Amino acid sequence: MTNPADAATGPGGGYLDSASAEPLHPAARDTLLAALDQGYADPRRLHRPGRNARLLLDNARAVLADALGVRPDEVTFTSSGTEAVHRGLLGLHRARARVSDRIVHSAVEHSAVLHAAAWAPGETVSAPVDALGRVLVDELVAASEGAAVVALQAANHEVGTLQPVGDVAERLPGVPLFVDACAAAGRVGLPTGWSAAAASAHKWGGPAGVGVLLVRKGARWTSPFPRDDRVDDRASGFENVPAALAAAAALQAVVAERDETAARQAALVDRVRAAVLEIPDTDVVGDPVDRLPHLVTFSFLYVDGEALVHALGRHGFGVASGSACTASTLEPSHVLAAMGALTHGNVRLSLARDTSPEEVERFLAVLPGAVAEIRADVGL
Protein backbone atom coordinates (compact mmCIF):
# COMPACT_ATOMS: atom_id res chain seq x y z
CA MET A 1 0.00 0.00 0.00
CA THR A 2 1.30 3.45 -0.83
CA ASN A 3 0.14 6.82 0.29
CA PRO A 4 0.58 9.91 -1.84
CA ALA A 5 2.22 12.79 -0.07
CA ASP A 6 0.23 15.45 -1.86
CA ALA A 7 -3.16 14.79 -0.27
CA ALA A 8 -4.34 17.28 2.30
CA THR A 9 -5.22 16.10 5.77
CA GLY A 10 -7.74 17.32 8.30
CA PRO A 11 -11.48 17.79 8.11
CA GLY A 12 -12.67 18.04 4.53
CA GLY A 13 -9.11 17.58 3.32
CA GLY A 14 -9.63 14.50 1.18
CA TYR A 15 -7.69 12.09 3.39
CA LEU A 16 -9.25 8.70 2.63
CA ASP A 17 -6.64 6.36 4.07
CA SER A 18 -7.67 5.90 7.69
CA ALA A 19 -6.99 2.16 7.40
CA SER A 20 -3.28 3.08 7.16
CA ALA A 21 -3.55 5.69 9.92
CA GLU A 22 -6.53 7.47 11.43
CA PRO A 23 -5.83 11.16 12.18
CA LEU A 24 -5.13 11.72 15.87
CA HIS A 25 -8.34 11.83 17.89
CA PRO A 26 -8.82 15.08 19.88
CA ALA A 27 -9.11 13.02 23.07
CA ALA A 28 -5.69 11.50 22.35
CA ARG A 29 -4.13 14.89 21.65
CA ASP A 30 -5.36 16.40 24.93
CA THR A 31 -4.28 13.36 26.93
CA LEU A 32 -0.91 13.16 25.23
CA LEU A 33 -0.06 16.79 25.90
CA ALA A 34 -1.05 16.48 29.57
CA ALA A 35 0.80 13.18 30.03
CA LEU A 36 4.04 14.32 28.41
CA ASP A 37 4.88 16.33 31.53
CA GLN A 38 3.70 13.66 33.97
CA GLY A 39 4.73 10.35 32.44
CA TYR A 40 8.42 10.73 31.65
CA ALA A 41 9.88 8.61 34.47
CA ASP A 42 10.54 4.89 34.57
CA PRO A 43 7.37 3.17 35.86
CA ARG A 44 9.50 0.57 37.69
CA ARG A 45 11.11 3.13 39.99
CA LEU A 46 9.85 3.80 43.49
CA HIS A 47 10.39 7.56 43.53
CA ARG A 48 7.47 9.88 43.04
CA PRO A 49 7.93 10.58 39.29
CA GLY A 50 8.26 6.82 38.78
CA ARG A 51 5.08 6.17 40.74
CA ASN A 52 3.32 8.83 38.66
CA ALA A 53 4.39 7.13 35.46
CA ARG A 54 3.33 3.76 36.86
CA LEU A 55 -0.10 5.18 37.74
CA LEU A 56 -0.52 6.57 34.24
CA LEU A 57 0.53 3.27 32.65
CA ASP A 58 -1.83 1.27 34.87
CA ASN A 59 -4.58 3.74 34.04
CA ALA A 60 -3.89 3.33 30.32
CA ARG A 61 -4.05 -0.44 30.70
CA ALA A 62 -7.34 -0.28 32.62
CA VAL A 63 -9.02 2.11 30.17
CA LEU A 64 -7.85 0.11 27.18
CA ALA A 65 -8.96 -3.18 28.73
CA ASP A 66 -12.40 -1.73 29.44
CA ALA A 67 -12.75 -0.42 25.89
CA LEU A 68 -11.74 -3.80 24.43
CA GLY A 69 -13.74 -5.87 26.91
CA VAL A 70 -10.71 -7.72 28.33
CA ARG A 71 -8.94 -7.88 31.71
CA PRO A 72 -6.24 -5.30 32.49
CA ASP A 73 -3.70 -8.06 33.16
CA GLU A 74 -4.29 -9.35 29.62
CA VAL A 75 -2.99 -6.07 28.10
CA THR A 76 0.64 -5.40 27.16
CA PHE A 77 1.84 -2.25 25.40
CA THR A 78 4.31 -2.78 22.56
CA SER A 79 6.15 -0.41 20.25
CA SER A 80 3.86 -1.11 17.25
CA GLY A 81 1.08 -3.30 15.95
CA THR A 82 3.70 -5.29 14.07
CA GLU A 83 5.59 -5.99 17.30
CA ALA A 84 2.33 -7.04 18.97
CA VAL A 85 1.67 -9.44 16.08
CA HIS A 86 5.16 -10.88 16.28
CA ARG A 87 5.09 -11.35 20.05
CA GLY A 88 1.53 -12.67 20.09
CA LEU A 89 1.87 -15.24 17.33
CA LEU A 90 5.41 -16.34 18.10
CA GLY A 91 4.81 -16.45 21.87
CA LEU A 92 1.92 -18.89 21.42
CA HIS A 93 4.03 -20.87 18.96
CA ARG A 94 7.00 -21.05 21.33
CA ALA A 95 4.81 -22.22 24.20
CA ARG A 96 3.58 -25.16 22.09
CA ALA A 97 7.04 -26.26 20.95
CA ARG A 98 6.70 -29.69 22.55
CA VAL A 99 3.40 -30.39 20.78
CA SER A 100 3.99 -29.08 17.27
CA ASP A 101 5.83 -26.43 15.30
CA ARG A 102 3.19 -26.01 12.58
CA ILE A 103 1.62 -22.57 12.03
CA VAL A 104 -1.62 -22.43 10.04
CA HIS A 105 -2.87 -19.07 8.76
CA SER A 106 -5.36 -17.71 6.29
CA ALA A 107 -4.01 -16.70 2.88
CA VAL A 108 -5.01 -13.08 3.48
CA GLU A 109 -3.21 -12.34 6.75
CA HIS A 110 -1.23 -9.11 7.04
CA SER A 111 2.40 -9.40 5.98
CA ALA A 112 3.42 -9.00 9.65
CA VAL A 113 1.78 -12.39 10.33
CA LEU A 114 3.25 -13.99 7.21
CA HIS A 115 6.76 -12.75 7.95
CA ALA A 116 6.54 -13.90 11.58
CA ALA A 117 5.29 -17.32 10.48
CA ALA A 118 8.10 -17.63 7.93
CA TRP A 119 10.67 -16.61 10.55
CA ALA A 120 9.54 -19.21 13.09
CA PRO A 121 11.05 -22.68 12.97
CA GLY A 122 8.67 -25.27 11.53
CA GLU A 123 6.12 -25.71 8.82
CA THR A 124 3.58 -23.07 7.77
CA VAL A 125 0.31 -23.83 6.01
CA SER A 126 -1.80 -21.23 4.24
CA ALA A 127 -5.57 -21.81 4.12
CA PRO A 128 -7.47 -20.50 1.07
CA VAL A 129 -10.21 -17.87 1.04
CA ASP A 130 -13.34 -17.42 -1.04
CA ALA A 131 -13.95 -14.65 -3.57
CA LEU A 132 -15.03 -12.30 -0.75
CA GLY A 133 -11.75 -12.87 1.07
CA ARG A 134 -13.26 -14.99 3.86
CA VAL A 135 -11.25 -18.00 4.95
CA LEU A 136 -12.68 -21.41 4.06
CA VAL A 137 -13.32 -22.75 7.54
CA ASP A 138 -13.34 -26.44 6.63
CA GLU A 139 -9.96 -26.13 4.90
CA LEU A 140 -8.49 -24.11 7.76
CA VAL A 141 -9.76 -26.55 10.39
CA ALA A 142 -8.57 -29.59 8.41
CA ALA A 143 -5.05 -28.13 8.21
CA SER A 144 -5.05 -27.17 11.89
CA GLU A 145 -5.57 -30.48 13.68
CA GLY A 146 -2.64 -30.80 16.08
CA ALA A 147 -1.02 -27.55 14.91
CA ALA A 148 1.01 -25.35 17.24
CA VAL A 149 -1.03 -22.23 16.54
CA VAL A 150 -3.61 -20.90 14.10
CA ALA A 151 -3.54 -17.26 12.94
CA LEU A 152 -6.72 -15.64 11.69
CA GLN A 153 -7.32 -11.90 11.44
CA ALA A 154 -10.48 -10.33 12.89
CA ALA A 155 -11.07 -8.50 9.62
CA ASN A 156 -9.04 -8.08 6.47
CA HIS A 157 -6.96 -4.92 6.29
CA GLU A 158 -7.23 -4.48 2.51
CA VAL A 159 -10.81 -5.47 1.70
CA GLY A 160 -12.60 -5.21 5.07
CA THR A 161 -14.17 -8.67 5.11
CA LEU A 162 -14.84 -9.97 8.63
CA GLN A 163 -13.41 -13.41 9.37
CA PRO A 164 -15.28 -16.23 11.15
CA VAL A 165 -12.98 -16.21 14.17
CA GLY A 166 -15.60 -17.48 16.62
CA ASP A 167 -16.52 -20.44 14.37
CA VAL A 168 -12.89 -21.40 13.92
CA ALA A 169 -12.22 -21.19 17.66
CA GLU A 170 -15.21 -23.41 18.43
CA ARG A 171 -14.08 -26.03 15.95
CA LEU A 172 -10.48 -26.05 17.20
CA PRO A 173 -10.87 -26.19 20.98
CA GLY A 174 -7.38 -27.53 21.66
CA VAL A 175 -5.38 -25.28 19.33
CA PRO A 176 -4.32 -21.76 20.39
CA LEU A 177 -5.72 -19.07 18.11
CA PHE A 178 -3.88 -15.84 17.37
CA VAL A 179 -6.08 -12.98 16.12
CA ASP A 180 -4.58 -9.99 14.31
CA ALA A 181 -7.14 -7.33 15.19
CA CYS A 182 -5.09 -4.38 13.91
CA ALA A 183 -7.57 -3.48 11.16
CA ALA A 184 -10.65 -4.14 13.31
CA ALA A 185 -9.90 -2.79 16.78
CA GLY A 186 -12.03 0.23 17.57
CA ARG A 187 -14.10 -0.29 14.40
CA VAL A 188 -15.99 -3.39 15.54
CA GLY A 189 -16.00 -5.44 18.75
CA LEU A 190 -13.25 -7.98 19.27
CA PRO A 191 -14.15 -11.53 18.25
CA THR A 192 -14.09 -14.30 20.85
CA GLY A 193 -12.07 -17.47 21.19
CA TRP A 194 -8.49 -16.18 20.85
CA SER A 195 -5.53 -16.99 23.05
CA ALA A 196 -3.62 -13.90 21.93
CA ALA A 197 -4.48 -10.89 19.81
CA ALA A 198 -2.82 -7.74 18.50
CA ALA A 199 -3.95 -4.19 17.80
CA SER A 200 -2.39 -0.91 16.72
CA ALA A 201 -3.28 2.49 18.18
CA HIS A 202 -2.66 4.69 15.13
CA LYS A 203 -5.37 2.81 13.25
CA TRP A 204 -8.04 4.02 15.72
CA GLY A 205 -6.80 7.58 16.17
CA GLY A 206 -4.17 7.05 18.82
CA PRO A 207 -0.53 7.98 18.29
CA ALA A 208 1.80 5.82 16.19
CA GLY A 209 4.32 3.70 18.05
CA VAL A 210 1.79 2.05 20.35
CA GLY A 211 0.79 -1.54 19.77
CA VAL A 212 -1.35 -3.67 22.04
CA LEU A 213 -0.68 -7.32 22.74
CA LEU A 214 -3.51 -9.22 24.41
CA VAL A 215 -2.82 -12.59 26.00
CA ARG A 216 -5.82 -14.38 27.45
CA LYS A 217 -5.63 -15.19 31.15
CA GLY A 218 -4.50 -18.80 31.42
CA ALA A 219 -3.21 -19.02 27.84
CA ARG A 220 0.25 -20.51 27.47
CA TRP A 221 2.61 -17.86 26.10
CA THR A 222 6.40 -17.90 26.19
CA SER A 223 8.45 -14.93 25.08
CA PRO A 224 9.95 -15.69 21.66
CA PHE A 225 12.52 -12.92 22.07
CA PRO A 226 15.02 -11.97 24.79
CA ARG A 227 13.19 -11.26 28.02
CA ASP A 228 13.23 -7.91 29.75
CA ASP A 229 12.72 -6.81 33.34
CA ARG A 230 9.69 -4.60 32.98
CA VAL A 231 6.66 -4.46 35.29
CA ASP A 232 4.83 -6.48 32.65
CA ASP A 233 6.90 -9.54 31.78
CA ARG A 234 5.44 -9.74 28.27
CA ALA A 235 6.76 -6.25 27.47
CA SER A 236 10.15 -5.27 26.18
CA GLY A 237 11.81 -1.91 26.63
CA PHE A 238 10.83 1.33 28.29
CA GLU A 239 7.13 1.95 27.70
CA ASN A 240 6.01 5.15 25.96
CA VAL A 241 3.72 6.03 28.87
CA PRO A 242 2.20 9.28 27.49
CA ALA A 243 1.49 7.64 24.12
CA ALA A 244 -0.04 4.56 25.76
CA LEU A 245 -2.35 6.78 27.78
CA ALA A 246 -3.28 8.78 24.67
CA ALA A 247 -3.95 5.54 22.78
CA ALA A 248 -6.28 4.41 25.56
CA ALA A 249 -8.08 7.77 25.65
CA ALA A 250 -8.59 7.63 21.87
CA LEU A 251 -9.93 4.10 21.98
CA GLN A 252 -12.30 4.95 24.82
CA ALA A 253 -13.66 7.88 22.79
CA VAL A 254 -13.86 5.89 19.56
CA VAL A 255 -15.72 3.01 21.23
CA ALA A 256 -18.15 5.44 22.86
CA GLU A 257 -18.89 6.93 19.40
CA ARG A 258 -18.69 3.62 17.56
CA ASP A 259 -22.35 2.86 16.85
CA GLU A 260 -22.92 6.29 15.36
CA THR A 261 -19.62 6.36 13.44
CA ALA A 262 -20.03 2.84 12.06
CA ALA A 263 -23.59 3.44 10.85
CA ARG A 264 -22.60 6.68 9.16
CA GLN A 265 -19.50 5.16 7.55
CA ALA A 266 -21.27 2.00 6.43
CA ALA A 267 -23.89 4.10 4.62
CA LEU A 268 -21.15 6.12 2.89
CA VAL A 269 -19.34 2.94 1.87
CA ASP A 270 -22.60 1.57 0.45
CA ARG A 271 -22.89 4.76 -1.56
CA VAL A 272 -19.29 4.39 -2.83
CA ARG A 273 -19.81 0.74 -3.78
CA ALA A 274 -22.94 1.54 -5.76
CA ALA A 275 -21.33 4.49 -7.55
CA VAL A 276 -18.10 2.66 -8.37
CA LEU A 277 -20.04 -0.26 -9.86
CA GLU A 278 -21.43 2.21 -12.42
CA ILE A 279 -17.92 2.59 -13.85
CA PRO A 280 -17.39 -0.05 -16.57
CA ASP A 281 -14.99 -2.94 -16.04
CA THR A 282 -14.67 -2.50 -12.29
CA ASP A 283 -14.11 -5.16 -9.67
CA VAL A 284 -15.54 -4.09 -6.29
CA VAL A 285 -13.84 -6.33 -3.79
CA GLY A 286 -14.74 -7.73 -0.37
CA ASP A 287 -17.93 -8.63 1.47
CA PRO A 288 -20.62 -5.99 0.87
CA VAL A 289 -22.30 -6.61 4.25
CA ASP A 290 -20.15 -8.47 6.77
CA ARG A 291 -17.25 -6.05 6.66
CA LEU A 292 -15.49 -3.26 8.47
CA PRO A 293 -17.65 -0.13 8.27
CA HIS A 294 -15.02 2.31 7.04
CA LEU A 295 -13.22 0.75 4.11
CA VAL A 296 -13.92 -0.33 0.55
CA THR A 297 -11.64 -1.62 -2.18
CA PHE A 298 -12.03 -1.72 -5.95
CA SER A 299 -9.94 -2.38 -9.04
CA PHE A 300 -10.27 -0.91 -12.52
CA LEU A 301 -9.36 -2.97 -15.56
CA TYR A 302 -6.52 -1.55 -17.72
CA VAL A 303 -5.67 1.12 -15.13
CA ASP A 304 -2.21 1.60 -13.65
CA GLY A 305 -2.77 1.78 -9.88
CA GLU A 306 0.10 4.19 -9.28
CA ALA A 307 -1.17 6.54 -12.01
CA LEU A 308 -4.63 6.47 -10.43
CA VAL A 309 -3.32 7.16 -6.92
CA HIS A 310 -1.42 10.17 -8.26
CA ALA A 311 -4.36 11.39 -10.35
CA LEU A 312 -6.62 11.27 -7.29
CA GLY A 313 -3.87 12.98 -5.30
CA ARG A 314 -3.90 15.87 -7.77
CA HIS A 315 -7.62 16.21 -7.05
CA GLY A 316 -6.75 16.38 -3.34
CA PHE A 317 -7.59 12.81 -2.32
CA GLY A 318 -5.25 10.50 -0.45
CA VAL A 319 -5.97 6.81 -1.05
CA ALA A 320 -3.96 3.58 -0.80
CA SER A 321 -3.44 0.93 -3.47
CA GLY A 322 -2.57 -2.76 -3.36
CA SER A 323 -1.40 -2.87 -6.97
CA ALA A 324 2.03 -4.21 -7.78
CA CYS A 325 3.18 -1.04 -9.49
CA THR A 326 2.66 0.84 -6.21
CA ALA A 327 4.62 -1.68 -4.11
CA SER A 328 8.37 -1.66 -3.55
CA THR A 329 8.42 -5.41 -4.25
CA LEU A 330 6.59 -5.14 -7.61
CA GLU A 331 4.50 -8.05 -6.35
CA PRO A 332 0.73 -7.64 -6.45
CA SER A 333 -1.24 -7.72 -3.21
CA HIS A 334 -1.30 -11.29 -1.88
CA VAL A 335 -4.78 -10.55 -0.51
CA LEU A 336 -6.27 -9.60 -3.88
CA ALA A 337 -4.43 -12.49 -5.55
CA ALA A 338 -5.77 -15.05 -3.04
CA MET A 339 -9.32 -13.81 -3.66
CA GLY A 340 -9.00 -14.01 -7.43
CA ALA A 341 -9.63 -10.28 -7.59
CA LEU A 342 -8.11 -8.00 -10.19
CA THR A 343 -4.80 -6.84 -8.71
CA HIS A 344 -4.00 -3.88 -10.96
CA GLY A 345 -5.79 -0.54 -10.96
CA ASN A 346 -6.55 -1.02 -7.28
CA VAL A 347 -7.71 1.60 -4.82
CA ARG A 348 -8.43 1.14 -1.12
CA LEU A 349 -10.56 3.93 0.24
CA SER A 350 -10.98 4.18 4.01
CA LEU A 351 -13.02 6.88 5.70
CA ALA A 352 -11.72 8.91 8.59
CA ARG A 353 -14.12 9.57 11.49
CA ASP A 354 -14.82 13.09 10.17
CA THR A 355 -15.05 12.25 6.46
CA SER A 356 -18.21 14.02 5.32
CA PRO A 357 -20.83 12.95 2.77
CA GLU A 358 -19.81 16.00 0.71
CA GLU A 359 -16.21 14.82 0.61
CA VAL A 360 -17.33 11.39 -0.56
CA GLU A 361 -19.53 12.95 -3.26
CA ARG A 362 -16.63 15.11 -4.40
CA PHE A 363 -14.48 11.98 -4.64
CA LEU A 364 -17.16 10.14 -6.60
CA ALA A 365 -17.46 13.13 -8.94
CA VAL A 366 -13.78 13.00 -9.95
CA LEU A 367 -13.19 9.22 -9.89
CA PRO A 368 -14.90 8.24 -13.20
CA GLY A 369 -13.02 10.95 -15.09
CA ALA A 370 -9.67 9.98 -13.55
CA VAL A 371 -10.24 6.34 -14.55
CA ALA A 372 -11.45 7.25 -18.06
CA GLU A 373 -8.43 9.50 -18.65
CA ILE A 374 -5.94 6.76 -17.77
CA ARG A 375 -7.83 4.26 -19.94
CA ALA A 376 -7.92 6.74 -22.83
CA ASP A 377 -4.14 7.10 -22.59
CA VAL A 378 -3.76 3.40 -23.42
CA GLY A 379 -6.52 3.44 -26.01
CA LEU A 380 -9.06 1.38 -24.03
Place this chain on the structure above:
Amino acid sequence: MTPAVELDCRELPCPRPIIELGRHLADVGVGELLAVVAHDPAARHDVPAWCRMRGQEYVGEDTADDGAPRFVVRRLS
Protein backbone atom coordinates in the same frame (compact mmCIF):
# COMPACT_ATOMS: atom_id res chain seq x y z
CA MET B 1 -2.11 -26.01 -26.51
CA THR B 2 -1.53 -24.14 -29.74
CA PRO B 3 -2.97 -20.63 -29.49
CA ALA B 4 -3.90 -18.87 -32.70
CA VAL B 5 -2.14 -15.76 -31.43
CA GLU B 6 0.62 -15.37 -28.84
CA LEU B 7 1.24 -11.90 -27.41
CA ASP B 8 4.83 -11.20 -26.39
CA CYS B 9 4.47 -9.19 -23.17
CA ARG B 10 7.68 -10.55 -21.61
CA GLU B 11 9.19 -7.17 -20.84
CA LEU B 12 5.97 -5.27 -20.08
CA PRO B 13 5.17 -4.18 -16.51
CA CYS B 14 1.74 -4.46 -14.88
CA PRO B 15 -0.89 -3.70 -16.18
CA ARG B 16 0.45 -3.61 -19.76
CA PRO B 17 0.06 -7.38 -20.43
CA ILE B 18 -3.66 -7.10 -19.62
CA ILE B 19 -3.97 -3.99 -21.79
CA GLU B 20 -2.43 -5.96 -24.69
CA LEU B 21 -4.87 -8.79 -24.00
CA GLY B 22 -7.79 -6.37 -24.16
CA ARG B 23 -6.48 -4.83 -27.38
CA HIS B 24 -5.88 -8.11 -29.18
CA LEU B 25 -8.86 -10.25 -28.23
CA ALA B 26 -10.42 -9.46 -31.60
CA ASP B 27 -7.32 -10.88 -33.35
CA VAL B 28 -8.69 -14.39 -32.79
CA GLY B 29 -12.05 -15.86 -33.75
CA VAL B 30 -14.69 -16.94 -31.25
CA GLY B 31 -13.66 -20.33 -29.86
CA GLU B 32 -9.97 -19.77 -30.65
CA LEU B 33 -7.13 -19.42 -28.17
CA LEU B 34 -5.13 -16.29 -27.39
CA ALA B 35 -2.04 -16.42 -25.19
CA VAL B 36 -0.19 -13.80 -23.15
CA VAL B 37 3.48 -14.42 -22.42
CA ALA B 38 4.53 -12.31 -19.43
CA HIS B 39 7.09 -12.27 -16.64
CA ASP B 40 5.05 -9.68 -14.72
CA PRO B 41 3.95 -11.48 -11.51
CA ALA B 42 0.55 -9.77 -11.58
CA ALA B 43 -0.35 -11.40 -14.91
CA ARG B 44 -0.80 -14.81 -13.22
CA HIS B 45 -3.69 -13.34 -11.23
CA ASP B 46 -4.96 -10.70 -13.61
CA VAL B 47 -5.41 -12.82 -16.74
CA PRO B 48 -7.96 -15.07 -14.94
CA ALA B 49 -9.57 -11.99 -13.35
CA TRP B 50 -9.80 -10.34 -16.79
CA CYS B 51 -11.51 -13.48 -18.16
CA ARG B 52 -14.05 -13.44 -15.30
CA MET B 53 -14.80 -9.74 -15.79
CA ARG B 54 -14.92 -9.84 -19.60
CA GLY B 55 -16.85 -13.12 -19.92
CA GLN B 56 -14.00 -15.06 -21.56
CA GLU B 57 -12.61 -18.48 -20.60
CA TYR B 58 -9.31 -18.84 -18.76
CA VAL B 59 -7.77 -22.05 -20.10
CA GLY B 60 -4.66 -22.15 -17.93
CA GLU B 61 -0.95 -21.51 -17.60
CA ASP B 62 1.86 -23.22 -19.46
CA THR B 63 5.20 -22.01 -20.77
CA ALA B 64 6.34 -20.40 -24.00
CA ASP B 65 9.19 -21.90 -26.07
CA ASP B 66 11.78 -20.03 -24.01
CA GLY B 67 10.23 -21.16 -20.71
CA ALA B 68 8.52 -17.84 -19.95
CA PRO B 69 5.10 -18.10 -18.23
CA ARG B 70 2.25 -18.18 -20.76
CA PHE B 71 -1.41 -17.60 -19.89
CA VAL B 72 -3.98 -18.97 -22.32
CA VAL B 73 -7.46 -17.58 -22.93
CA ARG B 74 -10.32 -18.86 -25.11
CA ARG B 75 -12.42 -16.18 -26.78
CA LEU B 76 -16.10 -16.89 -26.06
CA SER B 77 -17.70 -13.73 -27.45
